[in-house]
Amino acid sequence: MVGPMKRITHSGGSFVTGNAITAALLEYTTTVADAEHSVTVDITVLEEHGETSVHTILLSQASQFDVADVGGITAEEEARRFPVPEMPQVGIRGTVEEGTGAAQTAEDFNHVMDELDAGLGQ
Template identity: 40%
Template sequence: MKLITYAGGTILTGDDVAEALLDYVTTHSSGEESVAVDIRVREPDGTTRTHTLVLGPATELDVADVAEETLAGEIALFPLPVFPPSRILAVEDPSDESEAEAEFHAADFNRAVEGIEEGAGRDYDS
């Protein structure tokens, strides 16, 4: 189990959940948007409850092992959180073309997908 200090408070959760949070924050820390993620937390009375964490570019987590042994059934009590997909959909591969061309094609692809996503919410029957 891991004790996470976050936004001035502490939460107790499973090892895998803490690792997933650290991985997400360090991998996506350069983004400009914040995301909300639900995680299961062990309350002081021993019950578990879902907490929503807001993770963004300035998120700082301090993660520490707790003194107790691994909790039996930890994975069932603390399932891995579901993170929103990253907004980067394509990256450049400069192996075939110049770096500038690859960057242009990746950005063009991302713009096209964003346009499709925006259009997907339209009602065409009206």
């Protein structure tokens, strides 16, 4: 199966990357837009000569992207060449310090924060 890759244009130029990276990046950028700080993310991009390399991009509240389809490769080749990066945690997370019930309190807190984050992104 051949599908279109994506060209992402931003204030610093443009790059071509895989569909899964693009989807993860766009979803993650909405989370960063609600945060008070910037983060960097390493993503794999297609260079002009056909090889891939890793670029570090800065995401902040001001991040804006335009996404367009470009020529495709097979889904298997895309998954191999363009792995989805791990995105840094944005926002507040509960941690377990110690004491009875601390783990449940942290889990409850994280659940509430996840629900808040999901609501703010809509």
